[in-house]
Amino acid sequence: MFEDMIGRFLNEQPWEHGLHWRKPKTAMTYANGMAGTTGWSQVNIQLTPELKERVTTTADMCGVSNACLCYTAIFWWVQFIFPPSKMVGSGAKK
Template identity: 60%
Template sequence: MNTAEASAKVEPGLKSKSGAKIGRPKTRHEKLKPISTRCPAAVYTYLKGITPFLNTSLTAMFADMFDRFMNERPWESGLHWRKPKTAVSLVGKKVGSTGWIQLNISLTPEQADRVEKTATICGVSKACFCYTAIFWWVTYVYPPATKKISK
């Protein structure tokens, strides 16, 4: 097998009619491991909004969030575990939205393993652990600014 065949197997991607690669160049070369959770759509919108001020990407912000959450361990200081709600609800035969969305958080394999081990030790699901980390980040670390209207 020559080098062109080897690189084609290692890095599959879309190609134009002329054979050139299409899309953004890869900036991250390590594999990430997704962890699924759910959060309110408004919280996710807020996270996307603060990302440019804190990190280079949402993935980098999640990496920072989980490192700080696991290092500071706020559940030992009284933070309650937050159980995420489902993204859809069934009423009779009708499917409705709850306002919560599915969120796949991409972490390095080391971080993902640490999340899994810590969640198991704490007796909660990975989804619960991740949503509690998001809740803590948005509520205590980077809360939204509120305007006070003076009369």
């Protein structure tokens, strides 16, 4: 799924059509000298070497990190390509 998502994201270039970059959050926080969790989880994305190179090249050209590009791709995928209502129905009964 990650390869399909990232490949389509790079091909369609939604950032050229108004999609804003999303910065990933950290999973850990420190306040008053105490470590805590933020509720965010790390996600590791495995890609082919060729696709990884495309991600790195595109991220460099856009001035964002690989993590930012991939996080934005995930947001775009679940918000616009396969939103929950598209997958489970609208919830309205006929």
